[in-house]
Amino acid sequence: MKTQRVLTGITTSGTPHLGNYVGAVRPTVRASRLAEVESFYFLADYHALIKVGEPARVQRSTLEIAATWLACGLDPDKVTFYRQSDIPEIPELTWFLTCVTGKGVLNRAHAYKASVDKNNAANEDPDAGVTAGLFMYPVLMAADILMFNAHQVPVGRDQIQHIEMARDIAASFNHLYGEHFTLPEAAIEEHVATLPGLDGRKMSKSYDNTIPLFAPRDQLKKLIMGIVTDSRAPGEPKSTEGSALFQLYQAFASADETAALASAYADGIAWGEAKQALFERLDREIAPLRMVYDELIQEPERIERTLKAGAEKARAIATPFTARLRHAVGLRPLQVATTPAATKGSKTAAPAFKQYREHDGLFYFKLMGAHGELLLQSTGFAVPRDAAQVVTRLQREGPAALEALATQLTILGEAGDVRAALRWFSERDA
Numbered sequence: 001m002k003t004q005r006v007l008t009g010i011t012t013s014g015t016p017h018l019g020n021y022v023g024a025v026r027p028t029v030r031a032s033r034l035a036e037v038e039s040f041y042f043l044a045d046y047h048a049l050i051k052v053g054e055p056a057r058v059q060r061s062t063l064e065i066a067a068t069w070l071a072c073g074l075d076p077d078k079v080t081f082y083r084q085s086d087i088p089e090i091p092e093l094t095w096f097l098t099c100v101t102g103k104g105v106l107n108r109a110h111a112y113k114a115s116v117d118k119n120n121a122a123n124e125d126p127d128a129g130v131t132a133g134l135f136m137y138p139v140l141m142a143a144d145i146l147m148f149n150a151h152q153v154p155v156g157r158d159q160i161q162h163i164e165m166a167r168d169i170a171a172s173f174n175h176l177y178g179e180h181f182t183l184p185e186a187a188i189e190e191h192v193a194t195l196p197g198l199d200g201r202k203m204s205k206s207y208d209n210t211i212p213l214f215a216p217r218d219q220l221k222k223l224i225m226g227i228v229t230d231s232r233a234p235g236e237p238k239s240t241e242g243s244a245l246f247q248l249y250q251a252f253a254s255a256d257e258t259a260a261l262a263s264a265y266a267d268g269i270a271w272g273e274a275k276q277a278l279f280e281r282l283d284r285e286i287a288p289l290r291m292v293y294d295e296l297i298q299e300p301e302r303i304e305r306t307l308k309a310g311a312e313k314a315r316a317i318a319t320p321f322t323a324r325l326r327h328a329v330g331l332r333p334l335q336v337a338t339t340p341a342a343t344k345g346s347k348t349a350a351p352a353f354k355q356y357r358e359h360d361g362l363f364y365f366k367l368m369g370a371h372g373e374l375l376l377q378s379t380g381f382a383v384p385r386d387a388a389q390v391v392t393r394l395q396r397e398g399p400a401a402l403e404a405l406a407t408q409l410t411i412l413g414e415a416g417d418v419r420a421a422l423r424w425f426s427e428r429d430a
Protein backbone atom coordinates (compact mmCIF):
# COMPACT_ATOMS: atom_id res chain seq x y z
CA MET A 1 0.00 0.00 0.00
CA LYS A 2 1.17 3.53 -0.71
CA THR A 3 1.40 5.28 2.61
CA GLN A 4 3.74 8.19 1.99
CA ARG A 5 3.08 11.04 -0.36
CA VAL A 6 6.16 12.64 -1.86
CA LEU A 7 5.92 15.84 -3.86
CA THR A 8 8.41 18.14 -5.49
CA GLY A 9 8.49 20.87 -8.12
CA ILE A 10 11.06 22.33 -10.48
CA THR A 11 10.89 25.94 -11.54
CA THR A 12 10.73 26.24 -15.33
CA SER A 13 13.26 29.01 -15.67
CA GLY A 14 16.19 27.40 -17.48
CA THR A 15 17.82 24.45 -19.19
CA PRO A 16 18.51 21.39 -16.99
CA HIS A 17 22.21 20.87 -16.25
CA LEU A 18 24.30 18.08 -14.78
CA GLY A 19 23.87 19.47 -11.28
CA ASN A 20 20.07 19.23 -11.59
CA TYR A 21 20.42 15.70 -12.87
CA VAL A 22 22.66 14.41 -10.10
CA GLY A 23 21.04 16.45 -7.33
CA ALA A 24 17.37 16.15 -8.23
CA VAL A 25 16.29 14.23 -11.32
CA ARG A 26 18.26 11.01 -10.88
CA PRO A 27 17.51 10.47 -7.16
CA THR A 28 13.89 11.44 -7.62
CA VAL A 29 13.27 9.08 -10.52
CA ARG A 30 14.83 6.29 -8.47
CA ALA A 31 12.69 7.13 -5.45
CA SER A 32 9.55 7.22 -7.58
CA ARG A 33 10.02 3.53 -8.32
CA LEU A 34 9.65 2.57 -4.66
CA ALA A 35 6.35 0.80 -4.22
CA GLU A 36 5.43 2.42 -0.95
CA VAL A 37 5.51 6.03 -2.10
CA GLU A 38 2.92 7.93 -4.07
CA SER A 39 4.78 10.62 -5.98
CA PHE A 40 3.76 14.00 -7.32
CA TYR A 41 6.17 15.85 -9.63
CA PHE A 42 5.32 19.11 -11.23
CA LEU A 43 6.68 21.92 -13.35
CA ALA A 44 6.50 25.07 -11.27
CA ASP A 45 5.71 27.50 -14.05
CA TYR A 46 3.81 29.98 -11.88
CA HIS A 47 7.02 30.22 -9.87
CA ALA A 48 9.01 30.83 -13.05
CA LEU A 49 7.07 34.06 -13.66
CA ILE A 50 8.66 35.48 -10.52
CA LYS A 51 12.17 35.40 -12.00
CA VAL A 52 11.64 35.22 -15.75
CA GLY A 53 9.97 37.95 -17.75
CA GLU A 54 10.48 36.21 -21.07
CA PRO A 55 7.44 34.21 -22.20
CA ALA A 56 9.38 32.20 -24.79
CA ARG A 57 11.91 31.14 -22.18
CA VAL A 58 9.24 29.96 -19.74
CA GLN A 59 7.66 27.90 -22.50
CA ARG A 60 10.97 26.47 -23.75
CA SER A 61 12.10 25.60 -20.24
CA THR A 62 8.79 23.86 -19.53
CA LEU A 63 9.31 21.70 -22.60
CA GLU A 64 12.96 20.96 -21.77
CA ILE A 65 12.33 20.09 -18.15
CA ALA A 66 9.33 17.90 -18.95
CA ALA A 67 11.32 16.09 -21.64
CA THR A 68 14.21 15.66 -19.20
CA TRP A 69 12.08 14.00 -16.55
CA LEU A 70 10.50 11.67 -19.06
CA ALA A 71 13.81 10.84 -20.78
CA CYS A 72 15.36 10.06 -17.39
CA GLY A 73 12.73 7.43 -16.74
CA LEU A 74 9.89 9.08 -14.87
CA ASP A 75 6.85 6.94 -15.60
CA PRO A 76 3.76 9.17 -15.84
CA ASP A 77 1.52 6.14 -15.34
CA LYS A 78 3.09 5.43 -11.96
CA VAL A 79 3.37 8.99 -10.67
CA THR A 80 1.33 12.15 -10.97
CA PHE A 81 3.30 14.39 -13.31
CA TYR A 82 1.74 17.75 -14.09
CA ARG A 83 2.21 21.43 -14.77
CA GLN A 84 1.35 23.79 -11.93
CA SER A 85 -0.56 26.23 -14.15
CA ASP A 86 -2.90 23.44 -15.29
CA ILE A 87 -4.31 23.31 -11.76
CA PRO A 88 -6.41 26.46 -11.23
CA GLU A 89 -7.09 25.33 -7.66
CA ILE A 90 -3.47 26.18 -6.79
CA PRO A 91 -3.87 29.96 -7.07
CA GLU A 92 -7.18 29.71 -5.24
CA LEU A 93 -5.54 27.86 -2.38
CA THR A 94 -2.70 30.37 -2.46
CA TRP A 95 -5.23 33.06 -1.61
CA PHE A 96 -6.76 31.07 1.25
CA LEU A 97 -3.26 30.58 2.65
CA THR A 98 -2.27 34.19 2.06
CA CYS A 99 -5.05 35.17 4.42
CA VAL A 100 -3.61 33.11 7.29
CA THR A 101 0.06 33.99 6.67
CA GLY A 102 1.72 36.62 8.81
CA LYS A 103 3.37 39.33 6.73
CA GLY A 104 6.20 39.29 9.24
CA VAL A 105 6.86 35.64 8.43
CA LEU A 106 7.30 36.52 4.77
CA ASN A 107 9.55 39.45 5.68
CA ARG A 108 11.97 36.86 7.07
CA ALA A 109 12.11 34.64 3.97
CA HIS A 110 15.74 34.27 2.84
CA ALA A 111 15.22 35.16 -0.82
CA TYR A 112 13.24 38.29 -0.02
CA LYS A 113 15.62 39.32 2.77
CA ALA A 114 18.62 38.90 0.48
CA SER A 115 17.09 41.38 -1.97
CA VAL A 116 16.35 43.86 0.80
CA ASP A 117 19.87 43.52 2.24
CA LYS A 118 21.35 44.15 -1.20
CA ASN A 119 19.24 47.27 -1.62
CA ASN A 120 20.18 48.53 1.82
CA ALA A 121 23.88 47.98 1.12
CA ALA A 122 23.49 49.99 -2.11
CA ASN A 123 21.62 52.76 -0.28
CA GLU A 124 18.52 52.06 -2.31
CA ASP A 125 14.94 51.88 -1.16
CA PRO A 126 14.74 48.51 0.68
CA ASP A 127 12.07 47.19 -1.67
CA ALA A 128 13.55 48.56 -4.89
CA GLY A 129 12.96 46.06 -7.71
CA VAL A 130 11.23 43.59 -5.40
CA THR A 131 7.91 42.35 -6.75
CA ALA A 132 5.02 41.18 -4.61
CA GLY A 133 5.48 37.88 -6.46
CA LEU A 134 8.91 37.39 -4.92
CA PHE A 135 7.49 38.29 -1.54
CA MET A 136 4.64 35.78 -1.93
CA TYR A 137 6.83 32.98 -3.29
CA PRO A 138 6.66 30.90 -0.08
CA VAL A 139 2.85 31.01 0.01
CA LEU A 140 2.52 29.76 -3.56
CA MET A 141 4.95 27.00 -2.70
CA ALA A 142 2.96 26.12 0.42
CA ALA A 143 -0.17 25.81 -1.75
CA ASP A 144 1.69 23.39 -4.08
CA ILE A 145 2.54 21.17 -1.16
CA LEU A 146 -0.61 21.42 0.95
CA MET A 147 -2.99 20.88 -1.96
CA PHE A 148 -1.85 17.26 -2.12
CA ASN A 149 -1.19 16.79 1.58
CA ALA A 150 2.37 15.68 0.87
CA HIS A 151 4.29 14.16 3.76
CA GLN A 152 7.77 14.45 2.28
CA VAL A 153 9.16 17.17 0.07
CA PRO A 154 12.59 16.39 -1.43
CA VAL A 155 14.37 19.72 -1.89
CA GLY A 156 17.81 21.28 -1.75
CA ARG A 157 19.01 22.88 1.47
CA ASP A 158 18.18 26.35 0.21
CA GLN A 159 14.49 25.37 0.26
CA ILE A 160 14.25 24.11 3.86
CA GLN A 161 12.94 27.41 5.12
CA HIS A 162 10.12 27.29 2.59
CA ILE A 163 9.00 23.90 3.85
CA GLU A 164 9.06 25.18 7.41
CA MET A 165 6.89 28.08 6.33
CA ALA A 166 4.47 25.67 4.62
CA ARG A 167 4.18 23.81 7.94
CA ASP A 168 3.48 27.03 9.83
CA ILE A 169 0.92 28.15 7.29
CA ALA A 170 -0.79 24.73 7.38
CA ALA A 171 -0.90 24.83 11.17
CA SER A 172 -2.46 28.32 11.16
CA PHE A 173 -5.12 27.22 8.70
CA ASN A 174 -5.86 24.02 10.62
CA HIS A 175 -6.11 25.97 13.84
CA LEU A 176 -8.67 28.34 12.39
CA TYR A 177 -10.70 26.01 10.16
CA GLY A 178 -10.13 22.43 11.35
CA GLU A 179 -7.62 19.73 10.45
CA HIS A 180 -7.45 19.93 6.67
CA PHE A 181 -3.72 19.85 5.99
CA THR A 182 -0.93 17.40 6.65
CA LEU A 183 2.19 19.13 7.99
CA PRO A 184 4.93 18.47 5.39
CA GLU A 185 8.57 17.71 6.02
CA ALA A 186 11.64 18.52 3.96
CA ALA A 187 13.47 15.43 2.74
CA ILE A 188 17.13 16.28 2.29
CA GLU A 189 19.19 13.67 0.50
CA GLU A 190 22.31 13.60 2.63
CA HIS A 191 24.34 11.40 0.31
CA VAL A 192 23.53 13.20 -2.92
CA ALA A 193 26.48 15.17 -4.13
CA THR A 194 26.48 18.86 -4.91
CA LEU A 195 28.28 19.02 -8.24
CA PRO A 196 31.02 21.52 -8.92
CA GLY A 197 30.70 23.55 -12.11
CA LEU A 198 33.28 24.35 -14.79
CA ASP A 199 35.04 26.84 -12.50
CA GLY A 200 35.01 24.62 -9.39
CA ARG A 201 32.24 26.53 -7.60
CA LYS A 202 28.84 24.87 -7.11
CA MET A 203 27.28 24.20 -10.51
CA SER A 204 24.59 26.84 -10.80
CA LYS A 205 22.92 28.88 -13.46
CA SER A 206 23.66 32.02 -11.48
CA TYR A 207 27.44 31.36 -11.74
CA ASP A 208 27.20 30.63 -15.45
CA ASN A 209 29.36 27.54 -14.95
CA THR A 210 26.94 24.77 -15.90
CA ILE A 211 27.16 21.82 -18.24
CA PRO A 212 23.76 21.33 -19.90
CA LEU A 213 22.59 17.77 -19.25
CA PHE A 214 21.71 17.10 -22.87
CA ALA A 215 24.35 19.14 -24.64
CA PRO A 216 25.25 17.41 -27.91
CA ARG A 217 28.25 15.04 -27.60
CA ASP A 218 30.82 17.35 -29.14
CA GLN A 219 29.69 20.29 -27.04
CA LEU A 220 29.78 18.12 -23.91
CA LYS A 221 33.35 17.17 -24.74
CA LYS A 222 34.37 20.76 -25.36
CA LEU A 223 32.87 21.89 -22.05
CA ILE A 224 34.60 19.10 -20.14
CA MET A 225 37.91 20.00 -21.71
CA GLY A 226 37.37 23.49 -20.32
CA ILE A 227 37.00 22.42 -16.66
CA VAL A 228 39.44 24.33 -14.48
CA THR A 229 42.41 22.28 -13.18
CA ASP A 230 45.75 23.19 -11.60
CA SER A 231 48.94 23.47 -13.63
CA ARG A 232 50.50 20.12 -12.76
CA ALA A 233 52.21 18.57 -15.77
CA PRO A 234 51.69 15.02 -17.04
CA GLY A 235 53.59 12.59 -14.80
CA GLU A 236 53.27 14.78 -11.72
CA PRO A 237 51.04 13.22 -9.01
CA LYS A 238 47.71 15.04 -8.67
CA SER A 239 45.43 15.58 -5.75
CA THR A 240 41.84 14.35 -5.89
CA GLU A 241 40.89 16.72 -3.10
CA GLY A 242 39.24 19.83 -4.41
CA SER A 243 39.45 18.54 -7.98
CA ALA A 244 36.18 19.44 -9.73
CA LEU A 245 37.03 16.93 -12.41
CA PHE A 246 37.32 14.16 -9.83
CA GLN A 247 34.08 15.06 -8.09
CA LEU A 248 32.21 15.08 -11.36
CA TYR A 249 33.63 11.67 -12.21
CA GLN A 250 32.67 10.31 -8.81
CA ALA A 251 29.04 11.38 -9.25
CA PHE A 252 28.73 9.05 -12.23
CA ALA A 253 31.21 6.24 -11.63
CA SER A 254 31.07 3.12 -9.48
CA ALA A 255 33.26 2.86 -6.36
CA ASP A 256 35.78 0.72 -8.30
CA GLU A 257 35.97 3.13 -11.20
CA THR A 258 36.45 6.01 -8.79
CA ALA A 259 39.25 4.18 -6.97
CA ALA A 260 40.92 3.50 -10.31
CA LEU A 261 40.86 7.19 -11.23
CA ALA A 262 42.21 8.10 -7.78
CA SER A 263 45.25 5.88 -8.33
CA ALA A 264 45.70 7.31 -11.84
CA TYR A 265 45.78 10.77 -10.19
CA ALA A 266 48.49 9.53 -7.81
CA ASP A 267 50.40 8.11 -10.79
CA GLY A 268 50.35 11.46 -12.53
CA ILE A 269 47.69 11.04 -15.22
CA ALA A 270 47.71 14.00 -17.64
CA TRP A 271 44.76 16.38 -17.19
CA GLY A 272 43.75 15.89 -20.83
CA GLU A 273 43.57 12.17 -20.29
CA ALA A 274 41.56 12.53 -17.08
CA LYS A 275 39.13 14.80 -18.91
CA GLN A 276 38.77 12.25 -21.66
CA ALA A 277 37.98 9.60 -19.02
CA LEU A 278 35.34 11.86 -17.49
CA PHE A 279 33.81 12.59 -20.87
CA GLU A 280 33.55 8.91 -21.71
CA ARG A 281 32.09 7.95 -18.35
CA LEU A 282 29.53 10.74 -18.46
CA ASP A 283 28.53 10.04 -22.01
CA ARG A 284 28.07 6.36 -21.23
CA GLU A 285 25.28 7.21 -18.78
CA ILE A 286 23.83 10.14 -20.65
CA ALA A 287 23.90 9.03 -24.29
CA PRO A 288 20.92 6.65 -24.07
CA LEU A 289 18.89 9.27 -22.19
CA ARG A 290 19.93 11.94 -24.68
CA MET A 291 18.56 9.83 -27.51
CA VAL A 292 15.14 9.69 -25.88
CA TYR A 293 15.32 13.38 -24.99
CA ASP A 294 16.15 14.42 -28.55
CA GLU A 295 13.16 12.47 -29.79
CA LEU A 296 10.78 13.82 -27.17
CA ILE A 297 11.76 17.41 -27.71
CA GLN A 298 10.73 17.06 -31.35
CA GLU A 299 7.23 16.10 -30.22
CA PRO A 300 5.92 18.83 -27.96
CA GLU A 301 2.31 17.72 -28.57
CA ARG A 302 3.08 14.37 -27.03
CA ILE A 303 4.49 16.00 -23.92
CA GLU A 304 1.54 18.35 -23.83
CA ARG A 305 -0.81 15.34 -23.80
CA THR A 306 1.18 13.69 -21.03
CA LEU A 307 0.98 16.84 -18.92
CA LYS A 308 -2.73 17.24 -19.54
CA ALA A 309 -3.35 13.64 -18.47
CA GLY A 310 -1.28 14.33 -15.34
CA ALA A 311 -3.30 17.45 -14.62
CA GLU A 312 -6.47 15.42 -14.81
CA LYS A 313 -5.10 13.02 -12.22
CA ALA A 314 -4.00 15.87 -9.99
CA ARG A 315 -7.32 17.67 -10.30
CA ALA A 316 -9.23 14.53 -9.31
CA ILE A 317 -7.72 15.32 -5.92
CA ALA A 318 -7.48 19.10 -6.08
CA THR A 319 -11.03 19.87 -7.20
CA PRO A 320 -12.99 18.07 -4.44
CA PHE A 321 -10.41 19.09 -1.84
CA THR A 322 -10.73 22.74 -2.82
CA ALA A 323 -14.52 22.41 -2.65
CA ARG A 324 -14.11 21.22 0.91
CA LEU A 325 -11.75 24.07 1.74
CA ARG A 326 -14.12 26.63 0.23
CA HIS A 327 -16.82 25.26 2.45
CA ALA A 328 -14.50 25.29 5.46
CA VAL A 329 -13.62 28.97 5.08
CA GLY A 330 -17.24 29.96 4.54
CA LEU A 331 -17.44 30.33 0.75
CA ARG A 332 -20.75 28.49 0.59
CA PRO A 333 -23.87 28.65 -1.53
CA LEU A 334 -26.36 30.92 0.13
CA GLN A 335 -29.63 29.18 -0.40
CA VAL A 336 -28.62 25.97 1.30
CA ALA A 337 -26.87 27.31 4.33
CA THR A 338 -29.18 30.21 5.13
CA THR A 339 -32.64 28.94 4.31
CA PRO A 340 -34.20 27.76 7.57
CA ALA A 341 -35.41 24.20 7.19
CA ALA A 342 -38.89 25.17 8.34
CA THR A 343 -39.53 27.38 5.33
CA LYS A 344 -38.89 24.52 2.96
CA GLY A 345 -42.23 22.91 3.62
CA SER A 346 -44.07 21.13 6.32
CA LYS A 347 -41.78 18.10 6.36
CA THR A 348 -39.24 18.04 9.16
CA ALA A 349 -35.72 18.59 7.92
CA ALA A 350 -33.75 15.41 7.34
CA PRO A 351 -30.59 14.42 5.53
CA ALA A 352 -31.08 12.94 2.07
CA PHE A 353 -29.23 10.97 -0.57
CA LYS A 354 -29.59 12.26 -4.12
CA GLN A 355 -28.72 10.08 -7.10
CA TYR A 356 -28.10 11.52 -10.53
CA ARG A 357 -26.32 11.07 -13.82
CA GLU A 358 -23.51 13.36 -15.00
CA HIS A 359 -22.46 14.47 -18.48
CA ASP A 360 -19.73 11.85 -18.38
CA GLY A 361 -22.49 9.22 -18.49
CA LEU A 362 -21.66 7.87 -15.03
CA PHE A 363 -23.98 7.57 -12.06
CA TYR A 364 -23.30 9.49 -8.87
CA PHE A 365 -24.89 10.21 -5.56
CA LYS A 366 -24.43 12.83 -2.92
CA LEU A 367 -25.49 13.09 0.67
CA MET A 368 -27.09 16.36 1.69
CA GLY A 369 -27.42 17.36 5.32
CA ALA A 370 -30.65 18.41 7.02
CA HIS A 371 -30.14 21.98 5.82
CA GLY A 372 -29.25 21.06 2.30
CA GLU A 373 -25.49 21.28 2.83
CA LEU A 374 -23.33 18.97 0.73
CA LEU A 375 -21.75 16.31 2.96
CA LEU A 376 -20.62 13.45 0.74
CA GLN A 377 -19.97 13.10 -2.96
CA SER A 378 -19.47 9.72 -4.62
CA THR A 379 -17.17 8.78 -7.45
CA GLY A 380 -18.84 7.82 -10.76
CA PHE A 381 -20.39 4.37 -11.19
CA ALA A 382 -20.94 2.66 -14.53
CA VAL A 383 -24.36 1.34 -13.56
CA PRO A 384 -26.93 2.92 -11.22
CA ARG A 385 -27.33 -0.28 -9.24
CA ASP A 386 -23.75 -0.05 -7.98
CA ALA A 387 -24.34 3.48 -6.76
CA ALA A 388 -27.55 2.39 -5.07
CA GLN A 389 -25.77 -0.45 -3.30
CA VAL A 390 -23.27 1.91 -1.76
CA VAL A 391 -26.09 4.21 -0.65
CA THR A 392 -27.92 1.30 0.95
CA ARG A 393 -24.84 0.22 2.78
CA LEU A 394 -24.23 3.73 4.12
CA GLN A 395 -27.83 3.94 5.28
CA ARG A 396 -27.75 0.57 6.99
CA GLU A 397 -24.35 0.68 8.59
CA GLY A 398 -24.12 4.41 9.23
CA PRO A 399 -20.73 6.07 9.91
CA ALA A 400 -19.14 2.63 10.43
CA ALA A 401 -19.25 2.04 6.66
CA LEU A 402 -17.25 5.18 5.84
CA GLU A 403 -13.84 3.65 6.09
CA ALA A 404 -14.57 0.63 3.93
CA LEU A 405 -16.13 2.84 1.25
CA ALA A 406 -13.48 5.55 1.43
CA THR A 407 -12.27 5.13 -2.16
CA GLN A 408 -15.79 5.68 -3.49
CA LEU A 409 -16.48 8.82 -1.50
CA THR A 410 -15.21 12.33 -1.03
CA ILE A 411 -16.13 13.89 2.27
CA LEU A 412 -17.12 17.49 1.64
CA GLY A 413 -18.74 18.43 4.93
CA GLU A 414 -17.41 18.56 8.46
CA ALA A 415 -16.62 15.04 9.66
CA GLY A 416 -19.04 15.43 12.59
CA ASP A 417 -21.92 16.47 10.33
CA VAL A 418 -21.31 13.55 7.98
CA ARG A 419 -21.38 11.06 10.83
CA ALA A 420 -24.49 12.59 12.35
CA ALA A 421 -26.35 12.40 9.04
CA LEU A 422 -25.37 8.76 8.49
CA ARG A 423 -26.33 7.91 12.05
CA TRP A 424 -29.74 9.37 11.36
CA PHE A 425 -30.27 6.80 8.58
CA SER A 426 -28.91 3.83 10.48
CA GLU A 427 -31.03 4.62 13.51
CA ARG A 428 -34.12 5.14 11.37
CA ASP A 429 -33.57 1.79 9.67
CA ALA A 430 -32.64 -0.07 12.84
Ligand code: TRP
Pocket residue numbers: 007008009010011044047140141144145153154155159
Ligand atom coordinates in the same frame (compact mmCIF):
# COMPACT_ATOMS: atom_id res chain seq x y z
N1 TRP B 1 11.04 26.53 -4.99
C1 TRP B 1 11.48 25.30 -5.58
C2 TRP B 1 12.88 25.51 -6.17
O1 TRP B 1 13.19 26.58 -6.64
C3 TRP B 1 10.54 24.83 -6.66
C4 TRP B 1 9.20 24.54 -6.08
C5 TRP B 1 8.04 25.23 -6.28
C6 TRP B 1 8.91 23.48 -5.18
N2 TRP B 1 7.05 24.67 -5.57
C7 TRP B 1 7.53 23.59 -4.89
C8 TRP B 1 9.67 22.45 -4.62
C9 TRP B 1 6.90 22.70 -4.02
C10 TRP B 1 9.03 21.57 -3.75
C11 TRP B 1 7.67 21.69 -3.46
O2 TRP B 1 13.65 24.58 -6.17
